[in-house]
Amino acid sequence: MDICMEQVIDMVHSVKPFFMDNAMSRDVTVKGLADFVTKADTSVQSRLFSELSKHYPGIQFMGEEDHMQAVDFSRPMWILDPIDGTTNLIYSYCHSAVSLGYYENKAISAAVIYNPFTEETFYAVRGQGAFLNGRRIRVTQKTALKDSLIAIGTSPYDKEMAEDNFHIFKEVFKHSLDIRRSGSAALDLAYVASGRVDGFLERNLKPWDYSAGALLVEEAGGQVTNYSLSPLDYSKNQDILASNREIHRELQKVVMS
Numbered sequence: 001m002d003i004c005m006e007q008v009i010d011m012v013h014s015v016k017p018f019f020m021d022n023a024m025s026r027d028v029t030v031k032g033l034a035d036f037v038t039k040a041d042t043s044v045q046s047r048l049f050s051e052l053s054k055h056y057p058g059i060q061f062m063g064e065e066d067h068m069q070a071v072d073f074s075r076p077m078w079i080l081d082p083i084d085g086t087t088n089l090i091y092s093y094c095h096s097a098v099s100l101g102y103y104e105n106k107a108i109s110a111a112v113i114y115n116p117f118t119e120e121t122f123y124a125v126r127g128q129g130a131f132l133n134g135r136r137i138r139v140t141q142k143t144a145l146k147d148s149l150i151a152i153g154t155s156p157y158d159k160e161m162a163e164d165n166f167h168i169f170k171e172v173f174k175h176s177l178d179i180r181r182s183g184s185a186a187l188d189l190a191y192v193a194s195g196r197v198d199g200f201l202e203r204n205l206k207p208w209d210y211s212a213g214a215l216l217v218e219e220a221g222g223q224v225t226n227y228s229l230s231p232l233d234y235s236k237n238q239d240i241l242a243s244n245r246e247i248h249r250e251l252q253k254v255v256m257s
């Protein structure tokens with residue numbers, strides 16, 4: 001299916017008022033440990049699903065607030081996180097984004113990540129490069145982990161992983177320039193793509209957390225795998241390792257040490 005990126009980006013931009021509506025972002029339901037949904041999340045999702053199905057009829061949807069509804073991975077689908085960084089939104093941290101990917105043939109072929117607080121729109125089309133507000137973006141050229149800035153995600157809803165995770169963070173911290181933790185996996189991946197960090201890692205991310213960001217990183221010249229260096233399987237949760245490609249093996253060795 002041909003996707004008109006301009007039109008899809010316009011649809012994504014149209015949900016900005018939901019992010020800015022304090023009543024909606026303070027209308028919180030607890031889904032699980034450190035796992036929240038607000039009225040803003042559900043409103044963004046229903047608006048985008050209804051707009052996308054009007055313009056692209058017959059395409060399946062997978063969205064965070066539908067709890068991994070039954071979808072057929074042999075057919076195309078939209079993969080949506082209506083708000084990635086919901087905890088940030090609840091705290092007015094101003095670092096949250098819509099993350100939308102178009103999946104077909106076992107890969108992501110188009111992606112948009114939009115942060116309404118900074119008015120930054122990251123997007124990519126497979127084979128055509130990655131862009132930020134219309135300008136081409138590329139990953140950094142750092143070749144050594146010791147000179148690299150690495151974003152980490154703490155998997156806050158999986159506290160039983162804390163010992164393992166914080167061991168990894170300590171090793172990465174010791175072997176790199178420094179670490180960052182933003183609270184939005186989608187923006188972390190967009191930041192790898194745009195050269196604001198050199199790498200990113202987080203365990204047990206769901207397809208809507210990483211799908212759009214993975215295409216951005218690849219189209220910006222970077223690499224995304226799981227922690228064992230295997231290619232991503234978009235039908236599953238994944239431990240995500242993303243980088244500018246140059247430092248990928250070195251970062252992976254530290255992660256697995």
Ligand code: 2AM
Binds near residue numbers: 035081087185209
């Ligand atoms: P969210 O804000 O859409 O919930 C934070 O470490 C990152 O993990 C965010 O991208 C966050 O997305 C995501 N996240 C939060 N809860 C999660 C869960 N239960 N499973 C997987 N990812 C989750």
Ligand code: CA
Binds near residue numbers: 085
């Ligand atoms: Ca979300």
